[in-house]
Amino acid sequence: MKNNALTMVRSSIFQLIYRVWRSMPILSLVWLGIPLLLGVLIVPGFSAQRELVDLFVGGGTGLLWNEMVRLAWPPLAVFTGISLLRAALSALHNITDARFRDRATMQIQAEVHQKAVNVPLEQMEEAEYYNRLQRSKDTAGTDLFGVLQNVIAFLRLFFEFIGLFIVMWLADPILGVLLVIVFSLSFAIRLESDIVVRRLNRDLTQSGRQSDYLRAVLTKPETVKEMRIFGSMGYLIGKWNGIMGDSLALRMNARRREIKHGIVVSSVQITSLIGAVTWMVMQMKAGGFTAGTFVIVFLAMRQAHSISSRMAHPISKIYIQSSKVFDLVEFLSMKPQESGAEAEDTTCSDYHMVKELILGGTSQALKKNGKIVFENVHYQYSSGFKPALSNICLSLNPGETVALVGENGAGKSTLVRLLLGLYSPTSGRMTWDGTDYRQLDPDLIRGSMSAVFQDYVRYETTLRDNVGFGLPDHIHNDIAIRRALQVSGAASLEETSDGLDAKIGLLSAGGRELSGGQWQRLAIARAALRNPQLLVLDEPTAALDPQHETELYQSFREMAEGKTVLFVSHRLGWARFANRIVVLKAGQIVEEGTHETLLAADGQYAAMFRAQAQWYRGA
Ligand SMILES: Nc1ncnc2c1ncn2[C@@H]1O[C@H](COP(=O)(O)OP(=O)(O)OP(=O)(O)O)[C@@H](O)[C@H]1O
Numbered sequence: 001m002k003n004n005a006l007t008m009v010r011s012s013i014f015q016l017i018y019r020v021w022r023s024m025p026i027l028s029l030v031w032l033g034i035p036l037l038l039g040v041l042i043v044p045g046f047s048a049q050r051e052l053v054d055l056f057v058g059g060g061t062g063l064l065w066n067e068m069v070r071l072a073w074p075p076l077a078v079f080t081g082i083s084l085l086r087a088a089l090s091a092l093h094n095i096t097d098a099r100f101r102d103r104a105t106m107q108i109q110a111e112v113h114q115k116a117v118n119v120p121l122e123q124m125e126e127a128e129y130y131n132r133l134q135r136s137k138d139t140a141g142t143d144l145f146g147v148l149q150n151v152i153a154f155l156r157l158f159f160e161f162i163g164l165f166i167v168m169w170l171a172d173p174i175l176g177v178l179l180v181i182v183f184s185l186s187f188a189i190r191l192e193s194d195i196v197v198r199r200l201n202r203d204l205t206q207s208g209r210q211s212d213y214l215r216a217v218l219t220k221p222e223t224v225k226e227m228r229i230f231g232s233m234g235y236l237i238g239k240w241n242g243i244m245g246d247s248l249a250l251r252m253n254a255r256r257r258e259i260k261h262g263i264v265v266s267s268v269q270i271t272s273l274i275g276a277v278t279w280m281v282m283q284m285k286a287g288g289f290t291a292g293t294f295v296i297v298f299l300a301m302r303q304a305h306s307i308s309s310r311m312a313h314p315i316s317k318i319y320i321q322s323s324k325v326f327d328l329v330e331f332l333s334m335k336p337q338e339s340g341a342e343a344e345d346t347t348c349s350d351y352h353m354v355k356e357l358i359l360g361g362t363s364q365a366l367k368k369n370g371k372i373v374f375e376n377v378h379y380q381y382s383s384g385f386k387p388a389l390s391n392i393c394l395s396l397n398p399g400e401t402v403a404l405v406g407e408n409g410a411g412k413s414t415l416v417r418l419l420l421g422l423y424s425p426t427s428g429r430m431t432w433d434g435t436d437y438r439q440l441d442p443d444l445i446r447g448s449m450s451a452v453f454q455d456y457v458r459y460e461t462t463l464r465d466n467v468g469f470g471l472p473d474h475i476h477n478d479i480a481i482r483r484a485l486q487v488s489g490a491a492s493l494e495e496t497s498d499g500l501d502a503k504i505g506l507l508s509a510g511g512r513e514l515s516g517g518q519w520q521r522l523a524i525a526r527a528a529l530r531n532p533q534l535l536v537l538d539e540p541t542a543a544l545d546p547q548h549e550t551e552l553y554q555s556f557r558e559m560a561e562g563k564t565v566l567f568v569s570h571r572l573g574w575a576r577f578a579n580r581i582v583v584l585k586a587g588q589i590v591e592e593g594t595h596e597t598l599l600a601a602d603g604q605y606a607a608m609f610r611a612q613a614q615w616y617r618g619a
Pocket residue numbers: 125126381382385388406407408409410411412413414415
């Protein structure tokens with residue numbers, strides 16, 4: 001095992017336990033303290049056993065039976081007391097352990113969620129960050145419980161070994177040293193072969209998935225049909241056989257290796273036991289050892305040998321999971337964002353959800369009219385990527401409706417995120433009534449806006465939540481929620497006996513699944529619940545049928561009354577109703593004007609409009 005991997009395991013586990021320790025010190029102390037105590041109690045337990053053996057087998061032979069029984073009482077009482085205490089402590093530890101692991105898992109999960117909602121949204125879009133978040137969520141959700149179980153299993157065995165070592169050392173330091181050498185050797189060999197087997201199992205999971213997939217393909221009627229026509233069945237069966245054969249061969253090799261290592265370990269342990277027995281017999285002859293010491297040394301060595309193989313299991317499991325734990329600890333150690341753009345909810349870490357929650361978190365707004373100006377704004381997702389937006393100079397005047405159009409990847413969604421204050425420009429600046437966004441309270445900026453995104457969120461809870469999350473202060477205001485449902489055309493969803501508290505989505509027991517369009521209407525109702533100065537509609541009708549889309553655009557026009565509106569849509573038919581159309585191409589504004597002036601200019605917009613119009617005319 002490489003040194004750096006060991007260091008990584010050790011430091012990650014220490015950090016993890018330290019985190020848990022800080023929040024529940026007493027429970028952690030009990031969780032760690034009981035195994036330590038169990039280990040320590042081994043020493044007086046063995047000492048009492050030695051006294052008893054010496055009394056009845058060794059030095060006590062010259063005593064009368066009654067005298068021997070009288071002398072046996074104290075060590076017997078110690079031995080019985082320690083055995084009972086160890087049994088009670090073990091039972092207590094089982095209870096504490098379950099409680100500790102439950103609470104620790106919950107706490108780390110909460111920390112992961114908290115971290116996820118506090119991170120800047122730009123960072124959430126980075127693949128590396130996102131993957132780390134997903135891995136941390138999985139680790140905190142499922143693996144952590146097992147990791148902690150392995151940690152405590154290791155510690156219990158380790159403390160037990162320390163107790164046995166003290167017993168041996170007290171008997172004879174040479175035997176103590178022998179125990180440590182043999183134990184370390186056996187443990188290292190066992191650990192190495194355990195790690196090899198676990199690594200192999202992990203790798204075989206990949207090929208197992210592949211072979212499961214191939215087996216499914218080979219048995220599904222729809223795929224069998226196609227394979228018969230193409231004559232590809234024989235090839236796939238051969239492939240499946242190949243994968244299975246390879247896995248079997250690898251497993252057999254690992255098994256053989258494990259058996260060989262087992263034989264080496266057993267030989268070393270038996271030799272050491274014989275060596276120790278010979279040494280003790282020699283010492284007994286010279287009068288240096290009693291029968292009691294002989295017996296307890298023998299027992300302690302056997303027990304330590306068994307520990308060396310049992311201890312390899314938890315450690316190899318932790319080693320295999322160490323990269324996950326390392327990721328989790330790294331993720332939790334990340335610095336929180338400084339801009340104050342944080343959501344209050346701690347139960348979600350999905351990017352789209354965080355985006356909506358950030359916007360929905362406040363009901364306070366900026367007082368003034370809200371003229372928004374982009375001054376030479378650039379935005380780049382990460383260094384190495386092409387800028388998503390360059391030289392953007394744009395103003396949105398109070399009460400104006402602006403349509404933002406452009407081909408896929410032109411930068412429309414990026415511009416929307418900047419406008420909403422979810423991202424900050426890489427360079428240039430944005431102002432609200434002349435004040436730089438960076439000098440404004442992010443909560444106030446967001447409180448002045450409302451948005452419907454193309455990647456809207458489905459909250460699989462209740463109808464009320466789905467609308468009320470738009471403005472949590474109003475979540476119990478039935479009149480406002482019903483009005484918002486009316487505006488979005490989703491009022492009919494309330495027509496069940498549970499009314500606004502009807503469960504929706506399949507995650508809730510008894511919940512009713514909605515169609516894509518119905519979910520989208522709820523996202524619109526969420527936006528309608530607010531009464532912002534700025535309304536942003538980013539492809540808000542993507543999942544709606546043409547009839548409902550038309551109805552909704554009427555609703556949007558009502559919602560837009562007296563507000564500044566920016567809407568993004570690929571349906572150019574709607575853009576014509578905007579006061580102004582802004583055309584983006586490859587991150588730059590290439591045209592700006594009304595529908596009529598842009599058609600007359602015969603540029604990018606005119607070409608896109610004609611292409612769409614032709615399609616409908618042709619149909
Ligand atoms: N998280 C990201 N990391 C790196 N690049 C990104 C990221 N998100 C978007 N981009 C890139 O930024 C550019 C603009 O993307 P954006 O999503 O703003 O385009 P869009 O005009 O909204 O596209 P669409 O019409 O397809 O929704 C694209 O080249 C895209 O590949």
